[in-house]
Amino acid sequence: MTAASEPHVIDTSKPHPARVYDWLLGGKDNYLVDQELAQKLPPQARQNARRNRAFMQRAAAWLAGQGVDQFLDIGTGIPTEPNLHQIVQAITPAARVAYADNDPIVLRHAEALLVSTPEGATTYIQADVREPGAILEHARGFLDFDRPVALS
C-alpha cells in the first residue's frame, strides 16, 4: 500500500466524490457534506451509481472470462462488495489487481482491497490519475506489462 501524491488527511469540510458515491450506493463511509451534495443530485443518481457499479462488475467478469488476469483500477472508490478483485478472482484465482485512488478515505479502507486469494494478489496506491507516472511505476512493479492488462 503506497501513498504517492497526497497527504492522508481526510477533509470533512467539503464533499468528496468517493464518499458521495458511497452514499449513493447506500454505504456508511460518508459525512454530512457528502450527503448534502448527494441529495442535490438528480433523483436518478442513486440508480445510476448502482448501474455504474454493476457495469464495472459485469465488465470485469467478462474480461476475466476472456482470460484477462491483470487489472489496473484507477478511481477504485470506497470498497463495496463485491470489489473488482473479488469478481475476477472468483473466475481466475491467480488474477492480480492494482488499485489506485486519490481520496485518502479510500486508502483508509484499502485493507479490504488487499484481501486477495492466495494464488492472486492485490495492491493499492494513493495517487492521482493526473499524475499517471506514479500509478504506472507502481503498477509496472506488480503487473506484467508485456501481457494484457485491463484498465478500469
Ligand SMILES: C[S@@+](CC[C@H](N)C(=O)[O-])C[C@H]1O[C@@H](n2cnc3c(N)ncnc32)[C@H](O)[C@@H]1O
Ligand atoms: C464513482 S467512484 C468509482 C468507483 C468504482 N470504480 C466503481 O466503478 O464502482 C470514482 C472514484 O474516482 C476517484 N477519483 C476522482 N478523481 C480522481 C483522480 N483525479 N485520481 C484518482 N482517483 C480519482 C474518487 O475518489 C472515487 O473514489
